[in-house]
């Protein structure tokens with residue numbers, strides 16, 4: 001896509017994705033391709049379908065039609081869009097680390113247990129290997145001291161950093177972020193963005209839904225502006241933020257500035 | 258949990274330091290208790306306690322009450338989990354019968370259920386030849402299987418309703434995170450959903466166990482020799498009116514105390530943020 005990543009292999013492809021909730025047509029045919037190392041930012045107004053699009057990628061929402069393919073492997077779907085191969089879907093989900101707005105750390109487990117849960121109990125990674133990896137990740141997000149803490153005793157920023165480490169602990173091929181800082185107090189946003197920035201800098205493939213325009217411009221290699229379930233405009237961040245073409249995007253950028 | 262909570266997150270299990278008025282009140286209460294015990298030991302008739310026959314009976318009764326309580330709580334919870342799950346997340350053809358069962362159990366007296374099972378099944382079975390001839394017959398001829406069955410179904414009915422609420426109360430995001438990470442459905446249930454639901458019901462469950470304990474004397478009405486049956490028997494034999502009842506109260510309170518302590522310990526295994 002951008003940043004000369006056309007040459008690197010394809011990581012995530014979404015083609016002609018439609019999604020309706022009942023009669024409410026939320027996504028009306030959106031497509032996206034992210035190559036390895038791309039950072040795609042999805043921006044748009046509230047209700048434009050950003051979360052729905054992201055959640056369709058790992059089938060937390062069932063697409064109504066379209067195609068999702070991860071590292072060149074299309075997710076098998078029934079004609080109605082529901083996944084037809086549970087084992088395949090589970091494997092693909094393990095290759096996509098998702099970070100939620102509300103962190104969703106498991107409250108009955110310590111931070112370390114949260115990190116090793118899926119590697120040990122689902123992916124059958126030896127426990128000591130997983131613990132080793134988890135400790136390195138916790139150190140990296142600045143939570144080395146917190147491995148025995150329960151999520152309820154941590155700040156939002158700490159919880160979100162732990163949630164990022166939990167996703168990374170599966171060694172995913174790509175990361176999906178759904179407004180990772182929207183639930184945080186303003187003074188805690190920075191520490192989380194810094195961790196995400198670090199991931200972008202080391203060349204991780206990421207798709208990031210965000211309201212932080214400055215941050216999107218800084219880390220993204222490609223920006224998608226969604227409006228009413230359609231991609232209204234897309235391109236490299238400097239072009240999209242510096243010289244927006246459509247009136248809607250111009251207005252949107254003004255409204256969030 | 259093997260984790261060592263740091264001092265900042267340990268929950269104070271014991272009472273806060275008692276001072277002033279409360280300390281005085283405690284001392285007064287303790288003195289009254291000592292006085293009561295002293296009075297009942299000296300001026301009441303406990304001579305029957307020295308009779309080895311009654312001692313053995315009392316032990317047997319206490320043991321029966323305890324094991325019936327433990328077994329029915331465990332079996333009842335094992336039934337309550339699927340009953341609650343069916344109501345919280347099952348298809349209608351599972352949810353509807355589960356709801357009907359819980360409604361039936363909760364809507365009728367336990368004594369009635371107990372008698373229906375004991376006199377109903379108990380008089381039906383002897384008329385069925387293959388049951389009479391089976392190896393199970395020596396067991397089915399006794400009363401305790403019907404007591405255990407009735408209490409188990411009762412616990413299942415009440416706790417099935419409690420578990421329904423508990424399963425529904427686990428925040429959706431907790432399960433969604435597990436799904437997003439590719440956990441198979443049963444693993445999600447076993448590792449995330451069930452433990453969190455059980456953690457939520459622990460405070461309720463302690464109280465429900467005490468309630469079940471206090472329902473156990475009903476089994477005496479179908480000839481099971483629990484601690485209540487023993488105390489009645491002693492009263493009939495010796496014409497001592499109050500003392501066996503006092504002893505009975507002490508035994509139930511002791512068992513209830515153990516239950517409360519056990520559940521408090523269980524609850525504190527995962528520190529909860531109280532703020």
Ligand SMILES: Nc1ncnc2c1ncn2[C@@H]1O[C@H](COP(=O)(O)OP(=O)(O)OP(=O)(O)O)[C@@H](O)[C@H]1O
Pocket residue numbers: 021024026044045046047048049050051052053
């Ligand atoms: N589970 C659902 N059932 C019904 N409607 C839904 C559901 N999820 C989302 N929608 C609707 O789909 C539309 C798009 O929602 P979505 O969450 O994707 O928006 P968004 O762009 O992420 O908005 P926000 O910035 O507020 O998070 C909204 O109108 C929303 O009401």
Ligand SMILES: [Mg+2]
Pocket residue numbers: 050051052179
């Ligand atoms: Mg959203």
